[in-house]
Amino acid sequence: MSYTIVWTELGESKIFGVDLIKDAEQKVKIIRESLKAASDRQKSYADLKRRDIEYQVGDKVFLKASPWKKILRFGRKGKLSPRFIGPYEISERVGLVAYRLILPPDLEKIHNVFHVSMLRRYRSDPSRIISPSEVEIQADMSYEEEPIRILAREVKELRNKKVPLVKMLWLKHGMEEATWEPENSMKE
DSSP states (O other): OHHHHHHHHHHHHHHHHHHHHHHHHHHHHHHHHHHHHHHHHHHHHHHHHOOOOOOOTTOEEEEEOGGGTTTOOOSSOGGGSOSEEEEEEEEEEOSSSEEEEEOOGGGTTSOSEEEGGGEEEOOOOGGGOOOTTTSOOOTTSOOOOOEEEEEEEEEEEOSSOEEEEEEEEETTOOGGGOEEEEGGGGOO
């Protein structure tokens, strides 16, 4: 009699096991559908900000320097190391998303073809370029700035003293390049 009870229990657990498998498969299906919906939602948000970037031969670009942190250093170390170096000129488009750059001799160890994600457009600002004929450059590569007039005055209060400041307009510079200087250093 105990022998038949074992068979009965085994038969019931077998049926329970089939239901368990079907239940697990149903839950996996629901989980997959939820993950697909979340992935599609994230993709739609990401696609709103996505833009295809194209450069032309002759364009100037900055090159992302962070992947080479451990191999090459560009001037400074750690947090102060530059994120982008350059600008470098594009010499050729290699594929849909790759460009060949003209690199200087000190970067000859690096392959000169880069993915578009490693590049950032260089926009020159002609107002920042000063021609040497406009400025008298001394032998030590320095030049003297000439103040034109005082635009404003202000007193900066520190803990122990008051510092008088003046906003100076400089020769061959625009209003946006006026600077605050200590008044005692600007004796005319």
